[in-house]
Amino acid sequence: MQITPENSVTEERLSLIEEIPANVIFTKVTGREEVSLHSHVHNRHQVIYILSGTLHVEVAGSSYFVTGRHLIWIPNGVEHRLSSNNTQISLLTSYFCLKDIREDCFAIYKTDELVVRNLNFISTHEYVDKSRTPEIFAFAMGFFGVLPYICKEASFPAQPFIIPKDIRLLPVLDYIKANLNQDLSIEHVAFCFGFSVRNLTRLFTNSGIRFVHYLNYLRIVRAIEILTDNAMNIEQTAYEVGFNSPNSFGRVFKQITGESPSDYIKKL
Structure with a gap:
């Protein structure tokens, strides 16, 4: 080093x-x-x-x-x-x-x-x-x-994700992280990396990851980072992290964290 x-x-x-x-x-x-x-x-x-x-x-x-x-x-x-x-x-x-x-x-x-x-x-x-x-x-x-x-153990936001050992998946995950605000689908990501949808799905499954779950989780994590750092409102944040509407953002946010975005902001 x-x-x-x-x-x-x-x-x-x-x-x-x-x-x-x-x-x-x-x-x-x-x-x-x-x-x-x-x-x-x-x-x-x-x-x-x-x-x-x-x-x-x-x-x-x-x-x-x-x-x-x-x-x-x-x-x-x-x-x-x-x-x-x-x-x-x-x-x-x-x-x-x-x-x-x-x-x-x-x-x-x-x-x-x-x-x-x-x-x-x-x-x-x-x-x-x-x-x-x-x-x-x-x-x-x-x-x-x-x-x-x-102390009680936390659920979210401490939900773990397994770090995959298959090196073929690492650049795929990096791409998803870097393009959260885009309209991502497993078909699009598979095409970008030369995989068939079936083969990419198998890579995710073998690593214990579901594509949609992983994508939504990363988007909510990024939303929390944004809300923690600045005063961007919920609607701006929803679009910033790739949701097509504040309603879908609020629904997924609550599914993953157990509370609404507005309740989370109040705690901040």
């Missing part, structure tokens, strides 16, 4: 995480520096609370889309990669060592006011050192230890 200033900062940050003593909790509010890291693994549990913006998280061959006010639990030793298409992204991230926890697997949780208040309290101390502030350390470790039990 060619060494660039960006890579240098990335490696420096990862080294910092690895060097944190086991009796210290490191918490920091970060921005794009957190999502510029390449796929990596470290020896600390990591909790990420999304203050603003949205995140794409790749773990174990699956890709997750996570919106604001959700919490991401990444156990130590789990390789992961974060990315974001939002211009404004703000994350509250904690790194810590935690032993003897039963629910030690990647998860995405909904949060409530109590959870957020505790996270904010812990974040007022960038380094919580057990030897210097034993009471706060004990509180923080106890809080992190019970998080998997007091």
